Every structure is written in structure tokens, then in C-alpha cells.
Amino acid sequence: MSKVTIDPITRLEGHGKIEIFLNDEGGVANAYFQVPELRGFERFCEGRPVEELPRITPRICGVCPDAHHMASAKACDAVYHVDIPSAAKKLRELWYSAFMAGDHATHFYVLGGPDFVMGPTADPAERNILGVIQKVGLDVAKRVIRQRKEAHEVIEMLGGKPTHPVGALPGGLSKSINEEERARLLEIGQGMVEFGQFSLQLFGDVVLKNPDYMDLVMSDAFTHRTYYLGLMDDDNRVNFYDGHVRVVDPDGREFVRFTAPEYTEVIAEHVETWSYLKFPFLKKVGWKGLVDGADSGVYRSAPLARLNAAEGMATPLAQEAYETMYSTFGTKPVHQTLAYHWARLIEMLYAGERVVELAQDPEITSPEVHKVPDATPDEGVGMVEAPRGLLIHHYRTDSNGIVERANLIVGTTNNKAAICMSIKRAAEGMIKPGKEISEGILNIVEMAFRAYDPCFGCATHALPGHMPLIVTVRDTQGNVLQEIRRDG
Amino acid sequence: MVSEAGWAATEPCTAGRAGRTLIVGLGSPILRDDAIGLHLVRALADRLPVESCCIIEAGAAGLRLLPLLDGWERVVFVDALLWSAELGGTACPGRLHELTADQLHSTLTLHSSHEPSLGDTLALGRQVGMALPEQVVVLGVEVSDPFTFDEQMTPELTARVEALADEIAGRCRLSWDGTAGPEASAP
Numbered sequence: 001m002s003k004v005t006i007d008p009i010t011r012l013e014g015h016g017k018i019e020i021f022l023n024d025e026g027g028v029a030n031a032y033f034q035v036p037e038l039r040g041f042e043r044f045c046e047g048r049p050v051e052e053l054p055r056i057t058p059r060i061c062g063v064c065p066d067a068h069h070m071a072s073a074k075a076c077d078a079v080y081h082v083d084i085p086s087a088a089k090k091l092r093e094l095w096y097s098a099f100m101a102g103d104h105a106t107h108f109y110v111l112g113g114p115d116f117v118m119g120p121t122a123d124p125a126e127r128n129i130l131g132v133i134q135k136v137g138l139d140v141a142k143r144v145i146r147q148r149k150e151a152h153e154v155i156e157m158l159g160g161k162p163t164h165p166v167g168a169l170p171g172g173l174s175k176s177i178n179e180e181e182r183a184r185l186l187e188i189g190q191g192m193v194e195f196g197q198f199s200l201q202l203f204g205d206v207v208l209k210n211p212d213y214m215d216l217v218m219s220d221a222f223t224h225r226t227y228y229l230g231l232m233d234d235d236n237r238v239n240f241y242d243g244h245v246r247v248v249d250p251d252g253r254e255f256v257r258f259t260a261p262e263y264t265e266v267i268a269e270h271v272e273t274w275s276y277l278k279f280p281f282l283k284k285v286g287w288k289g290l291v292d293g294a295d296s297g298v299y300r301s302a303p304l305a306r307l308n309a310a311e312g313m314a315t316p317l318a319q320e321a322y323e324t325m326y327s328t329f330g331t332k333p334v335h336q337t338l339a340y341h342w343a344r345l346i347e348m349l350y351a352g353e354r355v356v357e358l359a360q361d362p363e364i365t366s367p368e369v370h371k372v373p374d375a376t377p378d379e380g381v382g383m384v385e386a387p388r389g390l391l392i393h394h395y396r397t398d399s400n401g402i403v404e405r406a407n408l409i410v411g412t413t414n415n416k417a418a419i420c421m422s423i424k425r426a427a428e429g430m431i432k433p434g435k436e437i438s439e440g441i442l443n444i445v446e447m448a449f450r451a452y453d454p455c456f457g458c459a460t461h462a463l464p465g466h467m468p469l470i471v472t473v474r475d476t477q478g479n480v481l482q483e484i485r486r487d488g
Numbered sequence: 489m490v491s492e493a494g495w496a497a498t499e500p501c502t503a504g505r506a507g508r509t510l511i512v513g514l515g516s517p518i519l520r521d522d523a524i525g526l527h528l529v530r531a532l533a534d535r536l537p538v539e540s541c542c543i544i545e546a547g548a549a550g551l552r553l554l555p556l557l558d559g560w561e562r563v564v565f566v567d568a569l570l571w572s573a574e575l576g577g578t579a580c581p582g583r584l585h586e587l588t589a590d591q592l593h594s595t596l597t598l599h600s601s602h603e604p605s606l607g608d609t610l611a612l613g614r615q616v617g618m619a620l621p622e623q624v625v626v627l628g629v630e631v632s633d634p635f636t637f638d639e640q641m642t643p644e645l646t647a648r649v650e651a652l653a654d655e656i657a658g659r660c661r662l663s664w665d666g667t668a669g670p671e672a673s674a675p
Contacts, residue, residue: 040636040637040638041637043637044518044637044638056518059516059517059518059519059547060516060518063602065547106550106551106602106603107602110550110551110603110604111602128604128608129604129608129612130608130611130612130615133612133615138615138616141612141615141616142616144551145551145554145612145613145616148551148552148554149554149555152552152555162552163546163547163548163552164547455602
């Protein structure tokens with residue numbers, strides 16, 4: 001069997017190695033994504049007071065510290081059996097929505113978007129944020145920078161620090177906000193709504209109106225029929241901070257719903273000998289390998305999966321954009337992987353609208369933002385939707401709140417199986433028996449990846465990207481037949 | 489005194505940015521050798537005059553860093569680094585490298601692939617009119633294990649902190665006023 005190696009992936013957090021195995025005829029037999037392991041996190045947590053974990057877990061990596069902080073604080077609430085004050089829930093959700101708006105903007109304009117705005121075949125030297133600015137104007141750069149800066153301003157205001165926040169405690173938040181702060185939050189939220197609308201307009205202009213891009217979006221190379229899941233409110237509308245998880249089957253029918261403590265009844269983790277990272281799957285369906293369809297327990301998570309699993313968005317402009325997306329595809333669920341980018345922008349708009357809504361909530365300036373936990377701590381699960389998928393923190397402590405066991409399922413891990421499948425599908429389109437493998441495989445495989453916005457910083461931790469991208473094709477004896485390389 | 493990124497109100501960072509140097513220690517405090525940048529800037533706080541510089545810790549790259557850089561005369565980043573062939577020789581944990589822009593991909597925090605590269609970040613900031621430092625120095629310290637959860641660095645690296653801090657302080661003073669600091673020590 002021949003082996004193709006792509007190592008590593010540019011613009012992807014963490015170091016990943018792609019192995020593409022060819023069959024005797026020269027077609028693609030399998031594709032695997034391998035990442036190194038982040039060692040000893042559970043052991044590191046054991047023996048520590050559980051209330052330290054909301055400050056420790058954000059340090060796993062610098063990409064989405066807020067998601068870990070929030071999931072961890074929620075897990076601590078559960079460990080201490082405390083129902084936090086309503087104003088604290090709203091402030092946490094406001095803060096978290098601002099974080100999502102900033103993170104999604106970065107992905108679209110810096111990571112995933114350049115492929116679309118500059119075109120998938122553009123020179124890699126131009127397929128970056130600077131190329132995007134050249135094409136769509138300097139004002140966009142100012143807006144992206146502002147979105148990130150203001151997201152961090154919100155995080156600093158409510159979380160104490162912009163990068164590794166500390167503000168969420170077991171029982172609520174460490175501080176409330178005053179009227180002046182509320183007014184500023186409202187102003188920031190309104191800016192995020194405007195930018196969300198602008199970004200969807202830009203996506204419409206450069207992608208939806210370009211038949212070549214739409215062919216790519218619709219192609220089999222980027223399509224998988226899988227289960228989808230996401231965190232929902234009581235009306236089955238997307239919620240990043242709280243609610244129940246709804247799972248839909250590949251035809252969009254509700255398959256199961258579960259609350260945080262029930263996750264182990266629904267999700268199991270499959271272990272492969274070639275990967276340190278486990279593959280979560282739906283227990284009731286079972287692990288059938290890296291395949292899609294209703295008989296395979298593989299599910300997808302993150303923006304498109306959230307929208308597919310939901311019945312709508314909770315805010316008016318995002319709901320409008322949601323309806324436009326599904327009417328464009330004409331089906332629900334949408335199985336086209338590249339629609340993740342579109343879904344991400346709809347979520348970015350929703351996040352901004354949610355900041356505005358919550359900043360106008362009469363309760364938001366209430367001083368009642370913390371309830372001192374008084375129950376004996378034991379075990380608890382916290383769940384949020386991270387930008388890159390459902391994030392679960394599960395802690396068990398002794399009666400003094402000292403951690404005995406910690407388990408994390410991080411956003412990207414949910415999509416591990418789907419990412420492998422997407423790489424295989426994309427490679428199948430590019431590798432044909434008897435034909436030389438062209439440089440185009442680098443772009444197409446990268447695009448398959450980036451749609452998921454994967455981050456292995458906390459899934460495993462890893463070397464950063466922007467390194468040379470190398471495809472090595474070997475014969476059955478391991479001799480190098482061909483090497484395709486692009487320096488990072 | 490070392491402040492964490494974002495604690496803008498904490499002295500000495502309020503002393504004004506013009507004509508002064510921002511020194512940024514990068515890394516995660518819980519990933520063994522990844523913390524070297526943080527340990528070094530803490531050690532620098534006793535070695536450099538407050539009127540010349542502001543020392544902060546951060547665990548981020550790209551657009552997360554951009555607002556911090558506005559208005560300073562110079563910026564010095566101190567980050568953990570994994571040896572790669574282009575650095576020459578063989579791996580030597582504890583060795584200090586002054587990096588060029590195309591060597592940053594082996595740094596552990598500064599070169600996040602979920603953010604624009606340092607070069608793109610600075611270009612972006614300048615294009616939109618931010619007053620970013622003309623002089624940007626990246627100091628990378630070779631490390632052996634930045635992947636294991638641990639609050640302690642490897643003993644070999646811990647033993648190098650004082651000497652490395654002397655060397656970095658010397659380089660900083662040299663670039664500010666031409667006054668040579670203590671002799672650079674060999675690893």
C-alpha cells in the first residue's frame with residue numbers, strides 16, 4: 001500500500017500530520033489525521049481545589065481560553081450544586097457572546113475566508129488577511145481589529161483580564177456592572193451586529209454570486225451525511241452558553257436530546273491505535289468506522305452542526321440569515337462542509353444581537369451576581385458551545401472540593417472523525433489512479449480542514465502551523481515517488 | 489513589577505509608551521518549559537529600570553497582542569522555541585536566539601496559526617494607522633519539553649534562568665543607550 005503524507009497543515013492551530021494511504025490501484029484507501037498528545041492534564045488537575053480549575057483550564061492554550069473558563073465555571077457550579085443568580089447567567093452569556101463574535105470574525109477574515117475572498121487557487125502568499133484587505137479595502141481591516149479589540153474589552157470588563165479571564169466563580173461572577181458599563185456593552189454589541197451584517201453581505205457577494213465557488217461548495221468532495229448536534233434553548237434555538245444538547249439524524253429528525261450530566265449516556269469515545277485523540281460517537285448508533293450515513297455514529301459539531309440541529313436562531317437578523325441559508329441549499333440539514341463558513345457568519349451576527357439584547361435587559365445591572373455555594377461538593381458537568389464545537393468539562397471531587405477526576409471533551413475532538421472523512425473525500429477528488437498528484441491537493445485538503453476551524457492546542461497541544469506543507473507519495477516499498485511542497 | 493497583559497491600569501505601564509520599550513513574556517505557566525518566557529520577564533523586572541520599559545506577561549499572539557503594542561518605541565518578545573534545522577547546529581535547550589521574521593514558526597506562542605503571523609499583524613496594524621514599534625525583537629529560548637502539564641520547568645532550563653535574564657537585560661540596555669550590560673554568557 002502506498003502512503004501520502006501531508007505534514008503539517010498551515011493556518012491550523014497545532015501540528016497535524018495527514019497520512020493518505022493508497023490502494024494497489026493508486027486510488028485513496030484511507031486518510032488519517034494524526035496529532036501529538038498533550039500529556040497528563042487529568043493528573044495535573046487531581047489534588048487541586050476544584051475552584052482553581054476555571055483559572056487553570058484557560059491556560060491550556062491561548063486560542064479559546066474563554067470557552068474553557070466558562071465550561072469550567074459551569075462544571076464548578078454543578079459540583080457545588082449551586083443555581084447561580086439570574087443576572088450572573090445573563091452577564092456570563094453576554095461576555096461569552098462577545099467572545100464568540102470576536103473569535104468567529106478572526107476565523108472568517110484571517111483563517112478560512114482568504115480561500116474564498118482571494119480564491120482557492122490564488123498564490124498562498126496572497127491568501128491571507130493582507131490579501132483580503134487589498135481586495136475588499138482597508139476599512140475591513142479596521143473593523144476586524146475593532147471587533148477583536150472590543151470583544152477583549154468586554155472580556156476584560158467582566159472577566160478581569162482580556163486573555164485569561166478569572167471573573168467567573170463557582171456560584172456566579174466576581175463583579176456586577178454599572179450603568180456606564182452597560183451603555184458601553186450596548187455600544188459594542190451594536191457595532192458587532194453591524195459588522196455581522198456586513199460580513200454576511202460580503203460572503204453573499206464573493207461566494208454566493210460566484211458560480212465556481214458555489215460548485216466547489218456543492219461538490220461531493222465537500223459533502224457528508226452525518227448526525228449533527230448543538231446546544232439549544234427550550235425552543236430549540238442555538239444558544240452558546242446554556243441549555244440542552246439536541247442531536248438530529250442525517251435527515252434532520254430529532255434523534256436524542258440530553259443535558260450536561262447525561263452526556264456519558266449519549267456520547268462514547270472510540271480509541272484508534274494510530275491516534276492519541278479519541279473519536280467521540282453516538283453510543284446508540286455505534287462506531288462503524290470513519291464513514292457517514294444514518295448507520296454510523298459519527299456526528300458533527302460547531303457552527304453548521306449547531307444550525308442543523310436547531311430549529312432556528314433566537315434573534316431576528318440571525319433568523320433571517322438562517323432562513324436564507326437553508327432556502328439557498330433547499331435542504332435541511334445542509335451536509336456541505338464548506339457551509340460551515342456561512343453558518344459561522346450567521347452565528348457571528350447572532351452573537352452580536354445577543355450582546356445587544358442582554359445589554360438592554362433590565363436585570364443586567366443587578367448587584368446580585370454571586371451566590372456563595374453551601375452544599376457539599378461532589379461531581380458536576382459543565383457544557384458550553386465553543387467556537388470549534390461542544391465543550392464538556394466533567395469533574396469529580398471529594399467532600400472538600402479536591403479534584404479526584406477530570407475529563408474534558410473539547411470542541412475539535414467532536415469533529416475528529418468528520419475531519420478525517422473530509423480529508424479522505426477531498427483527496428479522492430484529487431488522487432486518481434495513474435495520474436500524477438498535483439499541487440492542488442494541498443489547497444483542497446486544507447480547505448476541507450479549515451471549514452471546521454480545528455484547534456488541536458487543547459485537543460492535544462502541538463506545534464504551531466505556518467510550516468512547510470509537504471505531500472510525500474510513496475510506493476509499496478516506501479520509496480519516495482513524488483514530493484509536493486509549499487514553504488509556509 | 490510584572491503585570492499581565494490587559495492590566496493596563498497597573499503601574500508601571502501607565503508611565504507612557506513613547507520612547508519606552510515593551511517587554512512581553514509569552515507562554516503558558518502550566519506547560520513545563522513553555523513557561524520560560526514568563527520566568528525570564530519576571531527575572532528581568534529586577535534588572536531593568538522602570539523608566540525605560542514596561543514588562544508584561546501574555547499567553548497570546550496575533551490580533552490579541554495588537555492593542556498592547558500601540559505607541560511603544562520598541563518591543564521585545566521572549567518566547568519558548570523548539571529547535572529546528574534552520575537554527576543551525578544541534579538542539580541545545582537553554583540557548584538564546586534572536587530570531588528573524590522567517591524563523592518564527594518554531595516559536596511556541598508567538599506563532600499561532602489561529603492568528604495572523606507577527607509580520608502580518610504588524611503590517612495590518614500599520615496599514616490602519618496604529619503607531620506600532622519600529623524595532624521588534626524576538627528572543628527565542630530553546631526548550632526540550634513544552635508539552636507536559638507541569639508548573640515546574642525542566643531542571644536544566646530552570647538553572648539557566650538567571651544567566652539568560654542577565655543576557656537579555658544586557659541586550660536591552662545596549663539597544664537603549666549603548667551601555668553594554670553584563671557579558672553574554674554561553675549556554
